Amino acid sequence: AYVITDPCIDVKDGDCTVACPVDCIYEGGRMFxxxxxxxxxxxxxxxxxxxxxxxxxxxIPQERMQFKAVNQDFFGPD
Ligand code: SF4
Ligand code: F3S
Structure with missing residues (x-):
């Protein structure tokens, strides 16, 4: 899957949500x-x-690898 990483923090441009055909991008706190x-x-x-x-x-570049877990934690276990 695709993962949003740190450049989104406090930027939250939101164009990705418009582009997404299945509306699976959610806003949460400082990023999406x-x-x-x-x-x-x-x-x-x-x-x-x-x-x-x-x-x-x-x-994902190594320095952004933790965002895979951050993303998973945001939604919780399936
Ligand atoms: Fe996933 Fe939506 Fe991005 Fe497509 S546009 S890769 S469905 S998040
Ligand atoms: Fe980019 Fe979407 Fe964040 S367009 S800055 S990932 S809200």
Missing amino acids: YIHPGECINCGLCLSVCPVDAISWDEE
């Missing part, structure tokens, strides 16, 4: 989160984020 179970991996959100905050989870 992609629901890992609802995301259909279409990649449409990736290119619209002005701060490049969205990564494919197998290609």
Whole structure:
């Protein structure tokens, strides 16, 4: 699944939510989160984020790796 990472914090541009065809991007506190179970991996959100905050989870840069868990924690166990 795709994961939103730290550049989103306090930016919260929101264009990704407009681009997402299944509305699986949710606002929460200082950033937005992609629901890992609802995301259909279409990649449409990736290119619209002005701060490049969205990564494919197998290609997240090491320094942003913790956001996979942060994202999972936000939604809780399935
Ligand atoms: Fe939505 Fe597609 Fe981005 Fe997943 S990859 S969050 S389905 S726009
Ligand atoms: Fe955040 Fe980028 Fe979406 S800043 S709200 S991930 S468009």
